[in-house]
Amino acid sequence: METTSSNGTASKLKGFSRADLLNPKLPLINTETGKRQDGRDINEVRPVFVQTGIKEESRGSSYVEYGRTKVICVVQGPRDLSKKIDFSPTGLISVDIQTVGGKVPERFTTLMKDALEAIVILDKFPKAILEVHLTILEDSGSALAACITAAGLALADGGIPVFDIMIGSTLLFDGKQYYFDPTRKELDALDLTEQEINDVGGGIITLGCMPSRDQTCLLTFEGSKHQ
Amino acid sequence: MNSSISTENKSVAGEGIKEDEGYEWVIDEEEGVPKRKKIEDRTKVRVLNVQANDGTFVMPGQKLAVANEYFEAGEGAYEFANVIYAAIVGKVCIEKFPEQELTVVSVKRKGKAPFISPTIGSIVTCTVVNRTYGLARCLITHVEDVELDDTMRGIIRREYITDKNRDAAEIQSSFGVGDIILARVVGIGEGDFIMSTSEDALGVASATSPAGYQMIPIDWTTMECPVSKARVSRKVAKIVQPQILKSEPS
Numbered sequence: 001m002e003t004t005s006s007n008g009t010a011s012k013l014k015g016f017s018r019a020d021l022l023n024p025k026l027p028l029i030n031t032e033t034g035k036r037q038d039g040r041d042i043n044e045v046r047p048v049f050v051q052t053g054i055k056e057e058s059r060g061s062s063y064v065e066y067g068r069t070k071v072i073c074v075v076q077g078p079r080d081l082s083k084k085i086d087f088s089p090t091g092l093i094s095v096d097i098q099t100v101g102g103k104v105p106e107r108f109t110t111l112m113k114d115a116l117e118a119i120v121i122l123d124k125f126p127k128a129i130l131e132v133h134l135t136i137l138e139d140s141g142s143a144l145a146a147c148i149t150a151a152g153l154a155l156a157d158g159g160i161p162v163f164d165i166m167i168g169s170t171l172l173f174d175g176k177q178y179y180f181d182p183t184r185k186e187l188d189a190l191d192l193t194e195q196e197i198n199d200v201g202g203g204i205i206t207l208g209c210m211p212s213r214d215q216t217c218l219l220t221f222e223g224s225k226h227q
Numbered sequence: 228m229n230s231s232i233s234t235e236n237k238s239v240a241g242e243g244i245k246e247d248e249g250y251e252w253v254i255d256e257e258e259g260v261p262k263r264k265k266i267e268d269r270t271k272v273r274v275l276n277v278q279a280n281d282g283t284f285v286m287p288g289q290k291l292a293v294a295n296e297y298f299e300a301g302e303g304a305y306e307f308a309n310v311i312y313a314a315i316v317g318k319v320c321i322e323k324f325p326e327q328e329l330t331v332v333s334v335k336r337k338g339k340a341p342f343i344s345p346t347i348g349s350i351v352t353c354t355v356v357n358r359t360y361g362l363a364r365c366l367i368t369h370v371e372d373v374e375l376d377d378t379m380r381g382i383i384r385r386e387y388i389t390d391k392n393r394d395a396a397e398i399q400s401s402f403g404v405g406d407i408i409l410a411r412v413v414g415i416g417e418g419d420f421i422m423s424t425s426e427d428a429l430g431v432a433s434a435t436s437p438a439g440y441q442m443i444p445i446d447w448t449t450m451e452c453p454v455s456k457a458r459v460s461r462k463v464a465k466i467v468q469p470q471i472l473k474s475e476p477s
Contacts, residue, residue, distance in 0.1 A: 059342075078375075079376065083418060121314060125342075126345075126415050127420070128379070156286070156287055159336055159342045160342050161305065163307075163312070210288060211288070212288030213288050213312075
């Protein structure tokens with residue numbers, strides 16, 4: 001009985017790939033409830049979980065969850081500059097981002113380094129290097145934003161002199177509407193190349209902000225906006 | 228409080244606001260509308276305008292006090308645009324120095340070792356690893372009383388050994404390999420920190436004799452092994468040696 005029924009469904013859904021069946025591309029807003037597919041409002045963020053001091057032998061460490069996106073950050077240092085690296089009168093920062101079963105775009109590392117150089121007081125450790133290690137345990141959308149928050153918290157936990165703590169957030173634009181803190185499904189549903197062909201516009205904005213100083217330490221766009 | 232507003236200078240937003248010196252537009256907290264207010268000259272404030280009292284728990288980026296020549300940011304705080312901000316998570320510590328008319332606002336944290344790295348002017352403890360005719364190479368292990376996570380490289384040049392009779396000073400007769408020395412960082416070189424021992428309290432703090440015993444200073448240029456009685460010349464730091472404390476006459 002079971003084998004026949006499974007054959008029946010397979011024949012019904014002929015023409016669809018396995019990935020399409022597992023993750024069907026739903027509209028971003030549920031037409032019945034007027035809310036997003038996971039029951040949130042447009043301007044509502046996912047539940048956030050934050051913990052510091054998770055790795056005792058390191059200088060500073062933190063763990064951040066944005067919904068199902070999980071990031072660990074560990075800060076080590078300051079270490080002596082090796083002779084291979086050029087001399088620098090101020091401190092240096094090295095960032096390394098790892099993820100489970102995949103590769104992180106090199107853009108992420110560069111952006112994180114720029115953001116960290118904006119908030120750490122580099123004059124306090126001349127000729128030394130501060131190592132920031134980030135691990136994305138699960139990427140369910142807006143991983144870069146979670147990385148920013150985790151790094152800011154790990155620096156504060158380690159007692160490293162910073163101008164301010166930093167908070168990251170992501171915004172998704174589908175051509176008509178803005179969505180706060182998008183999930184992986186929502187990001188996949190928005191095909192940027194398709195949007196560009198249809199000349200609708202749409203994209204992702206990631207912002208790193210310094211709340212007490214009212215300043216920005218990172219701003220990055222992906223996609224386009226037509227008006 | 229808002230009595231300085233005059234009706235003549237009050238401009239509408241559409242006409243374009245002229246920036247006049249000495250005044251700024253501040254959103255009034257009670258009414259919620261922007262009002263023209265005279266900018267206070269923060270460099271002349273003599274009363275400690277503390278926004279966070281002694282012992283308050285603060286986060287990085289939090290405003291602590293006004294900064295000018297009478298108020299300075301200490302450890303764990305920084306100054307920006309005549310305001311002292313907190314740089315680390317911790318508790319506010321206000322120290323007053325009435326003789327110099329100075330108040331230092333710093334943030335301190337219990338439990339964890341403070342973040343410290345050698346900078347110009349800091350006293351460091353280091354171990355001599357190599358010596359040549361011109362310089363002694365050292366590894367910095369401590370800055371003041373805090374142990375570093377990683378050792379850093381430093382050098383002491385022949386000219387920086389002593390300030391008295393400095394041409395006669397030699398590396399070979401001042402430091403030995405393996406000696407623990409106290410030094411002050413005087414410069415950030417290209418590869419290594421440049422250090423100096425040209426103060427009375429700086430120099431060799433602890434040395435081991437070839438026989439393997441800790442040597443005792445007998446004057447400020449000589450040290451002696453307590454067992455083999457062999458004498459070597461060193462630039463000895465004028466600090467209280469632990470042997471003297473033990474052999475104090477009762």
